[in-house]
Amino acid sequence: MSDAKAAPGFTPDEMMTIAASRALRDDDVCFVGIGAPSAACNVARLTHAPGITLIYESGTIGTAPDVLPLSIGDGELCDTAVTTVSVPEMFRYWLQGGRISVGFLGAAQLDRFGNINTTVIGGYGQPKTRLPGGGGAPEIASSAGEIYITMAQSRRGMVERIDFFTSFGHGEGGDHRQRLGIHTKGPTLLVTDLAVWKPDPVTREFTVVALHPGVTRDRVAETCGWPAKFADRLEETPAPTDLELETLRDLQARTKAAHARNRRQEAV
Amino acid sequence: MSDAKAAPGFTPDEMMTIAASRALRDDDVCFVGIGAPSAACNVARLTHAPGITLIYESGTIGTAPDVLPLSIGDGELCDTAVTTVSVPEMFRYWLQGGRISVGFLGAAQLDRFGNINTTVIGGYGQPKTRLPGGGGAPEIASSAGEIYITMAQSRRGMVERIDFFTSFGHGEGGDHRQRLGIHTKGPTLLVTDLAVWKPDPVTREFTVVALHPGVTRDRVAETCGWPAKFADRLEETPAPTDLELETLRDLQARTKAAHARNRRQEAV
Amino acid sequence: MARFLPLGRAVAENLRDGDTAAFEGFTHLIPTAAAHEAIRQGFRDLTLVRMTPDLVYDQMVGMGMAKKIVFSYAGNPGVGLLRRFRDAVENGFPHPIEIEEHSHAAMANAYEAGAAGLPCAVFRGYRGAGLAEVNPNVGSVTCPFTGEVLAAVPALRPDVTFIHAQKASRRGDVLIEGIIGVQKEAVLAARRAVVTVEEVVDDFDGLHPNLTVLPAWTVTAIAVVPGGSHPSYAHGFYDRDNAAYLEWDEISADRDRFRAWMEENVMRKSDGDFASRVSHLRKARR
């Protein structure tokens, strides 16, 4: 990235998506969550990782959507896929079969060990807010080779203690995964709108390893619900390049136009 | 059959195939073994049971072959099928799923309780003759709604004690199936080249219920390796009708022509 | 053996109060018309099974038809939460409902086991997951060869499954194309299956042999309802009405507005209205 031209202005969300996209490699097979993960994965495909295989849990393998899907099963995903399989096959042969190198997830609530809650705020039996639930995430978290997480920082989202263990990250840290018989790496990367985090090699607690351009330690700390830890040598995330930013913005513009196209108002 | 015109001359093999075909109903879903069962099932389809669904274990569902397949997976089966599924799906959803009303099997060795051996003559570890083995038969025998068996009579084939339980019929008779947790009916019909047999309602021992035209009790008894039992009121199997015999002979003639067509000698 | 019936009769003959029913569709091919017919006929005490309950289950829950929901992702796909479902779970409105919550992997495997005639599904899952603690229907078996402990869930065996598909042939075979989800499994796992289709064709001659076809004898009833999946979509026929999903977020946010919308758009309508709802979403056939 260093010799590519950095774009002059960009939003924290754009930085988040682009920083997340950079973690993906050309030979990755990536199980894509909807929303921010989907944008990051497709930016990677359209920039440095044209060979990446993107898989959505609707059964679409090797998709190359021209616009971002609104749902996990938009027609665009099937139209551009190498093949589309049944959902049981997707979860048996492709996820459980160990064919996924990266599972890319978002989170409603996240703790410092990469455990994710998208099920419920409050008690499970007496919910304050009933969220949609786990969907594919519980087994993505345990069966994909490693897990990347992306979410905007907030004290409501990055919490001391999640209300429900939808997807197991590093549990209480250390070798908790191994002790439960989970042999994949679990969360190895967290990209927020402010920073890049990686788990400590021993404790597995997420630690800031890079700040996005213009972001301070204080800003990261005050938008995080647990006492944020920082690496001894903090990097600065390279700013988005022109290519990255154009690619993301074009993708989002195409997406917006496509999703507006079929509004009933316009058709009538 | 009574008012249809009986054909003047026919072979015991033809009588066997036609008598077997008559047992199949228009709404049956039949898992077809190769050889004699395949001929009987297709004669049924081409005569009184045009709506029958024929399934071969190669994954072909609802086939309507114009010629009899040599193997269980000839192209003709796929070309004429309603759909062709994978072999794991065939055994999981269609056979184990309880979708098969009749499993139609042949046998190398058979005992009086409909237990079948197609695995080995002699001891399993020290075989006198190693036969091909069970293929789909062990689970056809337990998962299909009921089992029809067809084979030519001989003392070598219809034996006092089979050398190996490839497919479980009624075991030692009575409620042996139920005691093993098998809830399907098991063998309910045996059609040989000489007679039609059905299991005794209590002992489950195969009992002759009809003799083919011109066949004597003695002929049946002397070609059977166990002491043959006969029903109190023995029927005579109606002779093949013109339609049945023509249908079978046409099918066999087409089959012979088709299998000869691709002989290398003729192509060179 | 599949019978072609008007939708009203197909629903009336195959759904009963107290049934366990699956209206399946994974974003694609959601059987909206069948669900709306069920709402009009006013069934009660249903156990509604679906991996991704979305608008139609939100509507059925909001109308007080559900005793229990068995599910793995209760969201408005790509939009957010299901507000009628939330109101029932959080506030017991219009009445409390039971939930049995699984992961997608568990539900997909449970349908597969149902289709395969097994009593339970076995898979590697739920490790470290909170659902294993709150759902008593998560068990385990031990591999007799390696000693590995695997998750087990009961097979799903709905009394009736409703799906939407692209085509039926005259003899009643059904073709599903594109994102096929768990529809085949949901049909084969069920005692009865009702299929709405976009169109009927003379036969499936010339069809590729390996497509997803449900033979006529696996289907109980077929009703022809063009557009019957709206606001979901039918691959090759019309696009997803994303705007309708966004609108639902507002409609469902308010109890009165929800009721009024249901009255106007479901109770006073029929399955014949679906064709016009997708006319602006039809596209050149690929």
Add this chain to the structure above:
Amino acid sequence: MARFLPLGRAVAENLRDGDTAAFEGFTHLIPTAAAHEAIRQGFRDLTLVRMTPDLVYDQMVGMGMAKKIVFSYAGNPGVGLLRRFRDAVENGFPHPIEIEEHSHAAMANAYEAGAAGLPCAVFRGYRGAGLAEVNPNVGSVTCPFTGEVLAAVPALRPDVTFIHAQKASRRGDVLIEGIIGVQKEAVLAARRAVVTVEEVVDDFDGLHPNLTVLPAWTVTAIAVVPGGSHPSYAHGFYDRDNAAYLEWDEISADRDRFRAWMEENVMRKSDGDFASRVSHLRKARR
């Protein structure tokens, strides 16, 4: 990621003495050319896995390459017995071999479990069957919900699977059509996968989305061998050579005749000879 290689190199790089290897194909698409190449390269001590070992396993056993056969139906399809296999099992010629025998249901489920990353397959089978008594790899698990005892067999995980398929795209995706057998599962269950294909096409654009396609990254090597399935067949390319199956019954009946035939038709031939073997079997493409 799939590499296009000459067959000789694809086999040499992916098969080793002592390997567990599957040359799969259910009557259709049998990878004969790959098996003949393996015979020419003279591997030893192989554990050969296949539901329906037929002519090619008869040949490999007769040439003394097999330590063990894992199978569910060892016949010459539609003809009768496998005489070289029989000679090995009954008489230990050319040397004794081990056998591990299953039912089709068990093998199909075991491949499925291998593809699904599970340690074992669970199914309802082997009830009252003699194989359960002679095969120590038949175990059981108990459904935690119903108490039903189900059969279990270890998952199949070959070191390498060989299959034949109709087409590869330039990027290495592989298309299998017609009777697809267990080939997809056998490839996904294996550590390495070698595919011979009838032809290479530029891309799979326009292909129906639900066909059986193995993405390039699930395949290790692809070799283009037109006719490579003879005397089996390739749906859409050429018919089954039934006459060759009938002839094999005579050839294989005699040890010397078998040796001479192998010398002439395998050892002194190459994969380039397969195209001419099917020329009289080609038909108008459907």
